[in-house]
Amino acid sequence: MSDMRILIIEDDRDAAQYLAKAFREAGHVADQANDGLTGYDLALEGGYDVAVVDRMLPKMDGLTLVGALRKQMNETPVLILSALGQVDDRVKGLRAGGDDYLSKPYAFSELLARVEALARRGPKGAPEETVLRVADLTLDRLSHKVTRRSEEIVLQPREFRLLEYLMQNAGKVVTRTMLLEHVWDYHFDPQTNVIDVHVSRLRAKIDRDFDAPLLSTVRGAGYMIRDGAR
Amino acid sequence: MTALGKLFGATAFRLALAILMLSAIGAGVVLTVIAWQVISVVDREIARTIDAEAKGLIDAFDTAGIRRLDAIIEARKREPGASLYLLTNPIGEPLAGNVEQIPAEVLLHPGFLPIIYRGSGATGRDREALVGVYILPGGFRLLIGHDLGDRARIEAVMVHALAISLVFFAALGAAGALFVARRVLKRIDDMNTSAQGIMAGDLTRRLPVSGSGDELDRLAEGLNEMLGRIAVLMEGLREVSDNIAHDLRTPLTRLRNHAEAALAFGGDAAAYRQALEKTIEESDGLIRIFNALLLIARAEAGGDLGPPQPVDVGEAARSVAELYEPIAEEEGLALTVHAEDGLKVRGNHELIGQAIANLVDNALKYGAPNKSSAGAWPKPDVVIAAKRAGGSVVLTVADRGPGIAAADRTRVLDRFVRLEGSRSRPGSGLGLSLAAAVARMHGGTVELEDNRPGLRVRLTLPAAPDEPAQPQAPAELVLNDRNAG
Numbered sequence: 001m002s003d004m005r006i007l008i009i010e011d012d013r014d015a016a017q018y019l020a021k022a023f024r025e026a027g028h029v030a031d032q033a034n035d036g037l038t039g040y041d042l043a044l045e046g047g048y049d050v051a052v053v054d055r056m057l058p059k060m061d062g063l064t065l066v067g068a069l070r071k072q073m074n075e076t077p078v079l080i081l082s083a084l085g086q087v088d089d090r091v092k093g094l095r096a097g098g099d100d101y102l103s104k105p106y107a108f109s110e111l112l113a114r115v116e117a118l119a120r121r122g123p124k125g126a127p128e129e130t131v132l133r134v135a136d137l138t139l140d141r142l143s144h145k146v147t148r149r150s151e152e153i154v155l156q157p158r159e160f161r162l163l164e165y166l167m168q169n170a171g172k173v174v175t176r177t178m179l180l181e182h183v184w185d186y187h188f189d190p191q192t193n194v195i196d197v198h199v200s201r202l203r204a205k206i207d208r209d210f211d212a213p214l215l216s217t218v219r220g221a222g223y224m225i226r227d228g229a230r
Numbered sequence: 231m232t233a234l235g236k237l238f239g240a241t242a243f244r245l246a247l248a249i250l251m252l253s254a255i256g257a258g259v260v261l262t263v264i265a266w267q268v269i270s271v272v273d274r275e276i277a278r279t280i281d282a283e284a285k286g287l288i289d290a291f292d293t294a295g296i297r298r299l300d301a302i303i304e305a306r307k308r309e310p311g312a313s314l315y316l317l318t319n320p321i322g323e324p325l326a327g328n329v330e331q332i333p334a335e336v337l338l339h340p341g342f343l344p345i346i347y348r349g350s351g352a353t354g355r356d357r358e359a360l361v362g363v364y365i366l367p368g369g370f371r372l373l374i375g376h377d378l379g380d381r382a383r384i385e386a387v388m389v390h391a392l393a394i395s396l397v398f399f400a401a402l403g404a405a406g407a408l409f410v411a412r413r414v415l416k417r418i419d420d421m422n423t424s425a426q427g428i429m430a431g432d433l434t435r436r437l438p439v440s441g442s443g444d445e446l447d448r449l450a451e452g453l454n455e456m457l458g459r460i461a462v463l464m465e466g467l468r469e470v471s472d473n474i475a476h477d478l479r480t481p482l483t484r485l486r487n488h489a490e491a492a493l494a495f496g497g498d499a500a501a502y503r504q505a506l507e508k509t510i511e512e513s514d515g516l517i518r519i520f521n522a523l524l525l526i527a528r529a530e531a532g533g534d535l536g537p538p539q540p541v542d543v544g545e546a547a548r549s550v551a552e553l554y555e556p557i558a559e560e561e562g563l564a565l566t567v568h569a570e571d572g573l574k575v576r577g578n579h580e581l582i583g584q585a586i587a588n589l590v591d592n593a594l595k596y597g598a599p600n601k602s603s604a605g606a607w608p609k610p611d612v613v614i615a616a617k618r619a620g621g622s623v624v625l626t627v628a629d630r631g632p633g634i635a636a637a638d639r640t641r642v643l644d645r646f647v648r649l650e651g652s653r654s655r656p657g658s659g660l661g662l663s664l665a666a667a668v669a670r671m672h673g674g675t676v677e678l679e680d681n682r683p684g685l686r687v688r689l690t691l692p693a694a695p696d697e698p699a700q701p702q703a704p705a706e707l708v709l710n711d712r713n714a715g
Contacts, residue, residue, distance in 0.1 A: 105517055107510075158552055184553055188584040189518060197556035220507075 004049035004119045006030045009039030009065070010081070011057050019052065022108050023115075036060025043069055048076050049119040052111070055082035055093070063096040070097040077118040081106070090187060109221035113173040132167040134214055135227040137206060139167050148206060158183065159202050166215065166225040175222035199223055236415065243411035250403025257395050265388035269381055273360065276376045277342050280362040283313065284374050291366055299372075300326045313376055314347065314359055320369025329373070337371045340364055344378065358382065417446055433461045466527065478519060485512040522660040525581075526667040538576040540694055543586075543623045544569030544616045546579070550586045551614055557594055558612060563629075565590070569616035573623045574694040577672040582691070585668040588661040589627040589687050590614065597629025597684065622674070623693045628686040639678040665689065 006023050010016040011034050020030040031048075033039035036057035043051050043065075055062040066078050080098040082089055093101040100114050132139040136149045144160060146153045155163065161183045166174055176195040180186050199215070207213040215225045237243060291299040296317075303315045307328040316327035322334060329347055336345055340363050346356050361375035420438045427435045436457060437450040492505030551567045558565035575582070593612045616625040665687075666676040674691035 105513075107514075184549060186553075186583050186587070187580055188587070189521075194553055194557055197560065198553075201556060 004028045004116070005047055006115060007033065007039065007042055007048040007051040007076075009033045009036065009043075009051060009057065009062070010054040011035060012054075019108075019111075022112070026112055034058075036062070036065050040065050040068060043076055044072060044074060046074070046076070050115045051076050051078045052115065053078055053080050053098070055080055055084065063093065063098075066097040079111070079114055079118060081111075107221075109173070109218075110175050110177065113175045113178060113222060116172045117169055117174070117178065132164065132170070134167055134170045134225055135212065136210075137167070137214055137225075139164055146206070148210060153205055155202070155205060158198070159205065162198060162202050163206065163225075166223065169225075171224070171226045173218045173221045173224050178222070237408065237411055240411040240415050242414040243407050246403065246407030246410050250399060250407065253403070254396055254399040257399060258392060261388060261392045261395065265385065268384055268388070272381050272384060276360050276378075276381075277362065280313070280342070280360070280374050280376060284362055284364050284372065287372060287374070288364060288366060291370075291372075296325070296368075296370060299366075303327060313374055314361065315375075316371075316373040318371045318373075320371075322371070325370075327373070329375070332373075336361070337363055337373065345375070347375070414446070421446075421450060428457065433457070433464055478516060481512055481516050481519070485509060485516070488512065519660065522664050526660070526664055528671075539579060540574050541577055541579045541582050543573040543575055543582065543625055543691065544571060546583050546586055547614050547616050547625060550583060550590055553587070554590050554594060561594055561598055563594060563597060564611045565594070565614070566611060567614045567616075569614070569625075570618060573616050573618060575623050575672065575691045576694040577691070581668045581671065585665040585689065586614075586625065586627075588665045589625075589689065592661050592687070593627050593629040593631070593685070597631040618693060619690075621693055622690050625689045625691075626686050627689075628681045628684060630681065630684040633680060633683055633685045634678060636680070662687070 006028050008016050008019050008023075008030055010019065010032070013034060016032045016034065020032055023030040031042060033042050037059040039051075039053065039057070040060060042048075053062045053065060057065065060068070062080055062082075066080065069076065069078070077099045078097065079100045079102060080093040080096075081102055081104060082093065083104045089103070090101045099118055102111060102114060130141050132141070138147045139160075140146075141164065146155055146160065146163065162179065165179065165182045177187075177189070179195050179199075180188075199217075203213075203215045207215055214227070215223060218224050287299060287302065290302055300317060303317055303326040306312055307315050307326075312328065314327070314329050316329045316332065316337075317325045318337060319325055322337060332345065332347055336343065342360060342362050344358060344360050347359055347361075358378045359375040360378055361373050364372045364374075366372055417438070417440065424435050424437045436454045439447050439450045439454070441447070488505055488508045492502055495501075547569050548567050551565055555565050590612070597612050611628075611630060613628045614625070615628070616623065618624075662676070669676045669689055669691065672691050674689065677688045677690070679686040679688060
C-alpha cells in the first residue's frame with residue numbers, strides 16, 4: 001500500500017502522536033489536529049485521502065465536523081473513533097456522514113486496515129467493476145462465476161461474498177471484524193474463531209489445488225488476497 | 231425548633247386555627263343578628279304600649295280637659311312599675327309627672343326617641359328609657375316613657391352567650407387543631423425518620439402506611455413504589471460493581487503479572503515479544519468483558535435500543551447458523567435450523583443477532599455429549615427452531631450435551647456464572663446473561679429447559695404487530711420461482 005495522506009483529528013495528544021507515528025511506520029503521511037475547528041480547516045484545505053475523527057472534540061464535536069464537511073461538498077472519507085458504547089452509536093455516526101466507525105479501544109491493525117480500505121474506495125458513485133481479478137483468479141459479479149486458471153470453482157453464496165469482499169480489497173489487509181461486518185452484516189465480536197473457519201474453507205476451494213496461494217493470513221491482523229501471497 | 235414551636239408552625243395547626251377563627255366570626259355574626267332582631271321587636275312592642283297609653287290619655291284630655299289629665303297622671307305614677315310621665319304647659323314648665331331632669335329639646339318634636347333620665351326618687355341613677363312625645367291641643371306636651379331595663383337585660387344575655395360561645399370555640403378549636411396537627415406531625419415525623427434511615431443506606435426500609443387510605447397513605451405508597459424501583463436499580467448497580475470487581479480483577483491481575491514477569495526475568499527479544507502479545511490478548515479479553523457488562527447493565531437499567539427496526543428472527547437464526555456451521559462441523563455436531571417465514575419482531579437487529587449467536591455458541595461449546603456414553607445418546611444435533619406462538623416469536627436452541635441441572639438453570643443466567651467443568655473452556659461466562667439482557671431489553675425472556683437429554687434455551691420475544699400486506703412482492707417471487715423452475 002503506497003503512501004496516503006491521513007488527517008488525525010484527536011484531542012488526546014498522546015493518542016494522536018501514537019497514531020501518527022504508527023501510520024508513518026506503515027508508510028503513510030499523517031497530520032494531526034487537536035481540536036475540531038483546526039481539524040475542520042485542515043480537512044477543508046483538502047488533499048487528504050482519509051480523516052480519522054474522534055467523536056468527542058473540543059470546539060467542534062466529531063459528528064458536527066463531519067456534517068459540516070459534507071455540507072461543504074467535501075467527500076474526504078471519514079472514520080469516526082468513539083469511546084461511547086451506546087447500541088445505536090454506530091448508526092448515529094454513519095448517519096452524520098461518517099464512512100466507517102470504530103469504538104475505542106481498538107487494535108491499531110484494525111484501524112489501519114479500515115483506513116486503507118476507505119482510501120482505496122475512491123470517489124463515491126464511481127462504477128464498480130463487474131469482474132474482479134487477482135492473478136489467475138477471476139470473480140464475475142454478474143454471472144456469480146469464479147474461475148481460476150479457467151477452471152470453474154463452485155462457491156456457496158456466503159463464500160462468494162467473502163471472496164468478493166477480499167478481492168475488492170486485494171492487496172490490503174482485511175480484518176475479521178471487517179469481514180463479519182461486510183459479509184454477514186454483524187458488528188459484534190463472535191468470541192470464537194468462526195471467521196477463520198470460513199476463510200480456511202474458502203482457501204481450500206481457491207488455493208488448495210493450485211501451486212501459487214493467493215489468500216494469506218496476516219498475523220495479528222487478518223487476511224489478504226494478492227498475487228504471490230505466502 | 232422546639233417541639234411546641236414545630237407544633238404551632240405545622241401547616242395542619244395553622245389551617246385548623248384559621249377554620250376556628252372563621253367559625254367564631256360566623257357564630258358572632260349569627261348571635262349579633264339575633265340580638266338585634268330581638269331588640270328591635272322589644273322596641274316596637276314598647277312603642278306600641280306607649281302609643282296605646284298615650285291614646286287613652288289624649289282621649290281623656292279631649293273629653294275632660296287638662297285638670298282631668300293631670301289627675302290621671304298623678305294617680306298612675308304612683309302605681310308600681312309605672313311608666314314615666316311628664317306633662318308640661320306650652321312653655322315647657324312641668325305640670326305633673328315623675329320625671330325631673332330631662333333635656334328641654336326632647337319635648338320640642340313629637341315622636342319616639344331613647345333618652346337618659348333621672349328618676350324622681352331619692353335613688354337618682356341615670357337610666358335609659360324610650361319615650362314618646364305628644365303635643366296636645368293648646369300646646370301642652372305629654373311625654374310617656376318606658377324604662378329600657380328589660381332590653382338591657384336581653385342585651386346582656388346575648389353578650390354573655392356570645393362570650394361563652396367564643397370561649398367554647400376557642401377551646402374546642404385549639405384542642406382540635408392541636409390534635410390534628412399532632413396526628414399529622416407524628417405521621418410526617420415517622421415518614422421523616424424512615425426517610426432518614428433510607429438515606430443512611432438502609433434501602434430495605436419503607437415509609438409507614440397507616441392503612442386508612444388517606445392522602446398521606448397515598449403519598450407514602452407512591453414514594454414506597456419509587457423506593458422499590460430505586461432499590462432494584464441500586465441492587466443491579468451493586469451487582470455490576472461486585473462483578474466488575476471480581477471478574478475484571480482476575481484478568482487484570484493476570485495481565486499485570488505477565489508484564490511484571492517479563493520485566494523481572496528479562497530474556498531475549500522473542501520472550502519480550504511473547505509477553506507483549508500475551509498482554510494484548512489479555513486486554514482484548516478485558517475489553518470484551520467490559521463491553522458485555524456495559525450492555526447488560528444498560529439493559530437492566532431499561533436503556534435505549536435506538537430506533538427499533540423490524541427484525542426477521544428466522545432470517546437472523548439462519549444467518550447465525552450459517553456463520554457457525556463450520557464450527558459445528560469441527561466439533562462433530564450437526565447444526566440445523568427449522569424456522570417459519572415472516573417471524574418479525576421489532577428491535578435491534580444487531581443485538582438480536584448477537585443474542586442468537588451467543589445461544590448457538592453456547593450450544594456448540596457445551597453441546598457435545600460425553601464421549602464415553604456417546605453411543606447411548608441420540609444423534610448429537612444442535613437444533614435451532616423458531617416459530618410463532620400467540621403474540622410471541624419463540625426461538626429455541628437445543629443441544630444434546632450434558633444439560634444443566636434444574637437447580638442451576640436460573641443461576642446460569644446471572645452474570646459470570648460458569649458451572650463446574652466449564653471453566654477450562656474459553657468464554658467470559660457472560661453469553662447467556664447477555665442473551666437474557668437482550669431479551670429483557672426487547673420485552674422478552676430467556677428460559678432454560680431440559681431437552682432430555684441436553685439443554686434447550688428458549689428465547690421469547692414479542693412479535694411485531696402485523697404490517698399491511700404487500701401483495702406485489704410475493705407475487706413477483708412466485709413468478710421468478712416459476713421462471714427458474
